[in-house]
Amino acid sequence: MTTRVLAAGDHFVLNRLLVDALRAETADGPGGPAADLEFAELTLPWPVEPFGRVAEVDEASGTEDQLIEALRGAEICVTQMAPLTRRILENAPDLRLFCVTRGGPVNANLDAATEHGVAVCYAPGRNADATAEHTLGLILAAVRRIPQTHVDLTGGRWRGDYYRYDDVGIELLGGTVGLVGCGAVGRRVARALAALGARVLVHDPYLDGLGDLAGIAELVTLEELLARAQIVSLHARATPQTTGMIGAPEIAAMAAGSIIVNCARGSLLDYEAACDAVESGHLFAAAFDVFPEEPVPAGSRLLTTPNVIVTPHLAGASKQTAANAARIAARDVARHLRGEPLVHCANPDVRGVPQRR
Template identity: 65%
Template structure:
C-alpha cells in the first residue's frame, strides 16, 4: 500500500478545515492523505498583504512551520511567497479555493514547479442572489421600512405615491457584464418579468439567457431603470461608471454593484443620490474597504450597504472545498489540473 501523501489543510473561519478534510477524504479515501491542519484567522482578522502577495491571512512563519514536508496544500487565504516556497521544497500543489489566487506568487511557484490552482465560479450563485436581494431592497426601500418598525413607527407615509418603491416586473434592467454572475442575474430578471439589456463587448450572443439582449453601454445606460454591475475589474473597466455615466441614466433610476469597487466612482454616486437624480443604490463593494466612517455613502440617502458579503454562503464554502479537493484528487491520479493558474510552471 502506498504511503499517505502529506497534505496541509489551511482553512479559516469561512472555508473551514473540516469542510476541506471531508472533501479531501472523498478524493482517494482517508488512507491516501496524511493531513496536517492550520487554522487561519480570516475573517475575524482582516486579510492583507503578506510579503509580496495580496489578500492573505496568517504569516510566512506560520505557513513554513505548518507546511513542513507537505506535498499538497489546500487553502483559501494562506500566503504562498518566495520565502515559503524556498523553505518548503516538497510542495507540489497549492490549491486555492477562491476565484483568483492573489495570495500566491505564481511566477515563483512556476519556477519551482509548483502548480497553483483556483476555484472560478465558486460564488456565482451566491453573488447573483445577493445582487437580486440588494436590488429588491433598494427598489422597495425595505431597509427604511424595517428601521421604522424597529423604532416603533408604523410609517404609512411610505404608501404615498411619491414615497413608494419600484417593481422589477415591467422595468428595463441593464447588466454591465455577462460572466457567470451576470448571466444568472439576467435569467432571474427575465423570469421576474423585466426587460433585460446586457452590455459586454466580449460576450457570446449565443450564451445569453433567453429574453436578454446585448446592447452598447450607452444605450443600456439611457434606457435602464436599474443598472447592475457585473464586469471584471481591468484597466479598461476601472471607473467604468463615473459622473457622466450616472447622469446618462434616467432620473429616478437605481444603481447596484456586487462586482468590484473599482468599477464605480463612489463620490459621483453619492452626489447623484443626494441631488435626487438616482432613486436608490444597493452596494456590496467599495472603493475603500472596510468603508471609512467618514465615507460620503454613509450619509447618502436611499442607499443599501452590505460589507462585501455577496459571496458569503454556506454553499459557497462547501463548493470551494470540493473544488480544491478535486484538484488534489487529480494530482493524486496524475491528471492535469482543471483550473491551473500558472500553466507555464510544470507540476512535478
C-alpha cells in the first residue's frame, strides 16, 4: 500500500534532505520491509522571507491555502515551518502525522491536531551543538571585542588604545561563567567552557543534580550566579515563569564589568535594561542572537549601543542542524509506519497512536 508524504521544506531544511532521510529510515532493515512512499514536495519561502503568524499559530511560513492544496491525499507531512491550523486540519482528512523539524512545534495547533487524530512530532536537540558553538563564539567575541576591532581596522583605524588595561577583557581560563538553564545546549556550553579552563556555575530549578556535569560545574541559586559570574549566558526555555527573568534588578546584581549573552529566547531578558547597563559601563559588553521583536526594528537601541554584539537569530544555522532535523523527524515517520510508539510526540493523547510505556 502506498503512503503519500508531503515534504514541505524551505531554504534551510531542504526537501532533498527530508526525502533522503525518509527513504533511508524506511528502507529494508531490521524494522521490516521498505515502506512504499509517494512524495509530494512544497518549498516554503523561509528564510528568504521571514516567518510570522498564520491564523492561530506562530513562526510559520506559507499560507493555509498552500498547505490545504499540497496535503490532498497525504497521510504524513514533514516540515520545518509549514503552519498546521484548525482550518488546514479540517481540510486534510487523510493526514495522520505532522512532523515539525524544530525543537518545538510552535507552528502547529496541538489542540486541534489532537481533536482531528493527527499526531504532531518535533525534533528536540537538532541544533544543540550549533547553538552551543555559536554561544561560545559570542562569548569570545564580546570578551575580546572582535567585531568592534574588525570594523575599526577595515575602516582604516588602527586602534592600539584597545590595549589599555581598562579596555581589555578577561580570559576564559580561570574566569567564572554562569549558565542560566542547563538543557541540551547549556550542557554542551558548560563542557566547552570547562575545557577552556573556566569555572562554570549553573542555575536550573528543573535539575535534581548535575549528572554528567558533576565535577565540571557547580549548581547554585540565580542570586549566587549573578553575584559571582563574570559572564552570564542564558539557556532557559521560554515559559510564563521565565519571561522577563533577567531584568534591571538582576543586571544590577551582576558584577561591574561583566558580560551577558543570550542565544536562547528574546523573552527571557529586558533588553532596554541591558542597553542601559552597557551604556553606563556597568556591563563590559552584551551579545545577543535572539530578540523581543524579530526582525529587529531599524531604530532599535540594540543596533546602535556600543559594545552590544548582535547576530540575526542564526545560532542554530549549520548544515548538520538541517540534516539532524530531517533525520530525527524521519525516524518518527518510520515508527509511525511500523505502528510503533512515537518518541517525540507533542500530543501523546491523540487517538490511534501507540503510546510509549
